[in-house]
Amino acid sequence: MKMNKNKNYLSLKKFCQDLGIDLFGIADINKIKKDFAISGSLLEKFDKAVCLGLSLSKGILEEIEYAPTRLYFHHYRTANALLDQIAFKVSNYIQKKGFLTLPIPASQIIDWQNQKAHLSHKKIGYLAGLGWIGRNNLLVNETLGSQFRLASILTDMPLKTDKPTKEACGDCRLCIESCPVNAIKENPVDFDHLKCFEKLKEFQKQRLVDQYICGVCVKACCGKKE
Numbered sequence: 611m612k613m614n615k616n617k618n619y620l621s622l623k624k625f626c627q628d629l630g631i632d633l634f635g636i637a638d639i640n641k642i643k644k645d646f647a648i649s650g651s652l653l654e655k656f657d658k659a660v661c662l663g664l665s666l667s668k669g670i671l672e673e674i675e676y677a678p679t680r681l682y683f684h685h686y687r688t689a690n691a692l693l694d695q696i697a698f699k700v701s702n703y704i705q706k707k708g709f710l711t712l713p714i715p716a717s718q719i720i721d722w723q724n725q726k727a728h729l730s731h732k733k734i735g736y737l738a739g740l741g742w743i744g745r746n747n748l749l750v751n752e753t754l755g756s757q758f759r760l761a762s763i764l765t766d767m768p769l770k771t772d773k774p775t776k777e778a779c780g781d782c783r784l785c786i787e788s789c790p791v792n793a794i795k796e797n798p799v800d801f802d803h804l805k806c807f808e809k810l811k812e813f814q815k816q817r818l819v820d821q822y823i824c825g826v827c828v829k830a831c832c833g834k835k836e
Contacts, residue, residue, distance in 0.1 A: 618707075619770040625703055626662060629696045633663025633751065633758060635738025635772045642737070646729045648712070648764075655710055656764040658771060660700065661731065661738040663751070663758045664693050671757060671829040676790055678826075683819040686759070690716040693761040701763055709767040716761040731760035739772035745794050746785035746827040747801040752777055755833035756785075788830035 623634050637659045646653055670685045693716040701711040714728050732749035735741060740760075744750035751758065752775070786794045793805040810822035 615768045615770045618768055622660065622700070622704070622767075622769065626660075626696070626700055629699060630664070630692075631662050631696060632665045632754070633661070633735075633740050633760075635661045635735065635740045636769045637661055637734045637737035638771045639734065639737070639764070642730075642733055645733075648728055652712070653764075656712065656766055658765055658767070658769055659734045659738070660704075660763040660765060660769075661735045661740060662693060662697060662700070662761050662763070663735065663740060663754075664689055664696075664760075665754050666757045666759065666828070668757065668832075671825065674825045674829045676826065677816075678813055678819045678824055680819070682825045683821065683823065686717075686823055686825070687821070689759045690761075693759055697761045697763050704763070704765055704767050707767065709765055711767075712764040714762045714764065716759055729762065731762050734762045735760050736774055737772075739775055742775055742778055743798050744779050744785065744831065745783070745796065745798050745801070746789075746831055747794070747798065747803075747806075748828070748831065750779065750831060751833060753833045756828050756831035757833070784830040784832075785827040788826050790824075790826060794827060 626634050639659045640657055643653055666689060667685055670681050673679050674682055697713040701713045704711045732743060735749040736743055741749045741751040746756060748756040750756050791805045791809045793802040795801060810824055813819055814822060
């Protein structure tokens with residue numbers, strides 16, 4: 611069984627990378643399933659999640675100064691749509707192997723006030739070893755920073771699981787310095803969701819974007835330089 615898990619993992623990883631995925635990891639979700647906004651009877655069938663990450667354009671992010679741009683808004687939606695399409699293909703790949711899947715959209719918020727979706731991709735990404743939860747309340751990858759989007763696929767396929775990283779933001783505080791409303795604090799748990807959301811609403815009212823997004827701290831969190 612262990613050999614099958616490793617073999618399945620490697621085969622699935624290659625399939626995802628061939629589709630253009632930049633980040634790939636497998637998370638054990640048993641301890642966080644209770645937080646998912648998914649039917650309990652269905653959720654019981656899954657014990658793992660495939661986490662997929664797609665990097666964003668540094669050129670698009672470079673244009674952002676103190677507010678999101680129309681180019682970033684379009685790029686953000688395009689990245690999410692591409693992730694959803696890839697997740698669809700990955701789900702079919704796993705299903706054809708005889709296993710159950712449940713692809714979760716890259717960006718489908720069901721409670722904007724509390725910024726909650728069907729599940730937290732960043733928590734799954736953390737468990738899948740793709741990064742850590744940074745001061746900016748986003749998943750931070752050592753190489754990409756927070757400049758990527760995520761999607762997840764729940765499954766019962768036998769797969770080797772990855773482990774969370776012990777890395778952290780360390781001395782970097784670029785996101786704190788960049789935040790236009792000081793919502794980002796020294797300790798990640800003190801992130802001010804309400805301040806952040808009020809600013810997102812302000813951006814939308816100004817018709818800068820048609821969705822609650824910002825991108826300022828994403829631009830600031832660029833990962834380690836090569």
